Amino acid sequence: MTSTELTPADYPLSINRPELLHTPTGKALADITMDAVVSGEVTNEDLRVTPDTLVLQGRIAESVGRRQLGENCRRAAEMTAIPDDEVLAMYNALRPRASSAAQLEEIASRLENTFSAPTCAGLVREAAEVYAARNLLAEED
Template sequence: MSVELTPADYPLSINRPDLLTTPTGRALSDITMSAVVAGEVTNEDLRVRPETLVLQGQIAESVGRRQLGENCRRAAEMTAIPDEEVLAMYNALRPRASTGAQLEEMAARLEGTYDAATCAALVREAAQVYAARNLLAEED
């Protein structure tokens, strides 16, 4: 999706609903209370698409919010990661919960299994900071 967005496009749901669809391909306008009551809307219809998060990040960066843009790109990558694994990663990233090798293994899995290079870079950065601050778990 190569669309140049500006702050005028925010919020997308009002100013650019043509860009928003559900993971099942439904238009945003199809998600109505009557469709929910009729059983036409599934849980998958209520999940965010990675493309939507990338668009939100693009708007954030257009107003100088680089870090928020990066967060949106990481979130877009994370949509492909099963919820259980996200929770395990969250726990593994707590100070002293993982060794440097375990964090590198996590980063490699993010890149290799989920094509999540931005998330992998964050894990590697955390490992470096934890090492510098003596916050890594002890090696067995």
């Protein structure tokens, strides 16, 4: 990923900074054409967002003072490495009264240690604190 300064003028990246974008398989944005799709050169994997693209989008959001959107983009970047079934299980576990403090800490630890997702882990820990303060945790087993 580039360390180039990004500004609102770079948005949308696909038009103003396409050289910064690539597919998960390394194709340039210009390589994604209808002919390439029809011929099979472009696969479903090429149409997924990359963590780098999400981080770049977050940097642009932060450049205009949208800190929370920037944080959301960083979490989304981390989540690209987490299997869909894990994401769904974590989503369900984060419902109020669905998980105990220990269960939420287990999820946060798994996010950090298995998926290298410290920003997501921090969000789960923050949710656990808020749920504890508002009596929204599940009973310990």
